[in-house]
Amino acid sequence: MRRPKINSIDRARRSGLQRVLQELEPGRSVVLSTHLNADGDGAGSQAAAAHWLARRGLQAVIVNPTPFPDSFRFLLADGMEAWTPADPEGEKAMRDADVFLVLDTAEPSRLGAVMSRTEGRRMLVVDHHPPTSSSVGDVVVCDPTACATGELVFDLIRLAGDEITREEADGLYVAIATDTGSFRFGNTTARTHEIAADLLRAGVDPESMYLRIYAQYTPAGLELVRRALERLEVADDLPVAWISLRHADLAQTGATKEDLEGIVEYARRIRGVQVALLFRELHDGSTKISLRSSGDADVAAVARRLGGGGHVKAAGAVIPEALEAAEARVLDEVREALS
Ligand SMILES: [Mn+2]
Structure with a gap:
């Protein structure tokens, strides 16, 4: 069986993700955040990361500058919530956080009211946008060769030696499918498809994902x-x-x-x-x-x-x-x- 090989990834990406992994010790409290108006990649990557971190024994709470998209709420576990800084629960999570894990952006201006709350905390960034002069983060993986931030979260989980669960696979599939325009845009690579194959093996049902993502006109x-x-x-x-x-x-x-x-x-x-x-x-x-x-x-x-x-x-x-x-x-x- 052909698997997307974790040891085939670029050395800079691998060492960056390794440093991210070192910060994600069991027992730590993590706030997961993404950019304003989260898209499928931001929300899907967060949902997958939240499932995985909880499984590793960390407290993971999603706090986004704007509300988590309703269309992707199905990716959250039962009892898993997503907050904004305006919610008391979001406020508390940010106060208690050891680490912020920011996905799909490294731009302070795109983090809205979350940005100021990262002050004095470790800030890990996993993103695939080209870095700019205003990019932030203590540990930063900015890899524009990744088709989606979801690809990097996939690599992170596999680098940790973990298999990907069905729930995580659903989130990563949404992330990758939406950012590649359903595997049609120029950022789609052979590896994108290899990862997608792995996600299907983990139980993703592509038709129900299509219906959830695209057949949603009101x-x-x-x-x-x-x-x-x-x-x-x-x-x-x-x-x-x-x-x-x-x-x-x-x-x-x-x-x-x-x-x-x-x-x-x-x-x-x-x-x-x-x-x-x-x-x-x-x-x-x-x-x-x-x-x-x-x-x-x-x-x-x-x-x-x-x-x-x-x-x-x-x-x-x-x-x-x-x-x-x-x-x-x-x-x-x-x-x-x-x-
Ligand atoms: Mn993206």
Whole structure:
């Protein structure tokens, strides 16, 4: 049986994860956190890590800067809760923590109110975003060659010599499936599939995962998709398509931020499109941009010029400008990147 070999991983990743492991002694209290508006990778990696740490005899509590996504609550064990700093339980967990294990980000600004509470505590970071000058952490594993943070959590568990349980496998599968666009994006590797195979052997049911992750449209979410398709525009002179949503689009449809997941993919699915964009007007009048690249364009570089960041093929930024001005500015930057 072919297994994703733990001794085949890159030496830097291995030694980094080894140092993380050394900090996770049985009996210690760990707060698990991830970035604002946790996605499938953040939430799935956390859920898997929480199951595993509990199994190793640590106290593990999830405290995120924004509420744990409802759509991924099924990954939490019975009685396992996820808090925010506003909850007394979250506050207490952060006060009692020996260690913070931060997953899927190393950016202080993306940790919201959790960040200030890490002061004076050991902070372990396991992430796959390219490190930046503002990255934080006492022990940091930032490996952009990992398809998802879930891949690194998988390696961490295997490095500890532990088999992966069904519950852990479900979380890691959600993490990896969502961050690779269901094994379709450019970050998908042979090893991604080897790990997925291992997760299926641990009991993951791919169809029920598909239904849990993707077959979840609500009437409000569907209405948002309808509006997004109405607003979809394709440039005449560039291989670029974009969707612009007003603040009112979310408010009037009753759609949530979670319903925005994947909307940008509608622009990316158009034949010939190399850069897909989602513009979203925020309540304070600024504009949030999601960028996706299907070609050689480095959208992380574009996002950095706009004050944001991310991966080469998936990045984002918030611009303090109104929707129309933001569109013009971003399209200029994208034109530049494509030339
Ligand atoms: Mn991720």
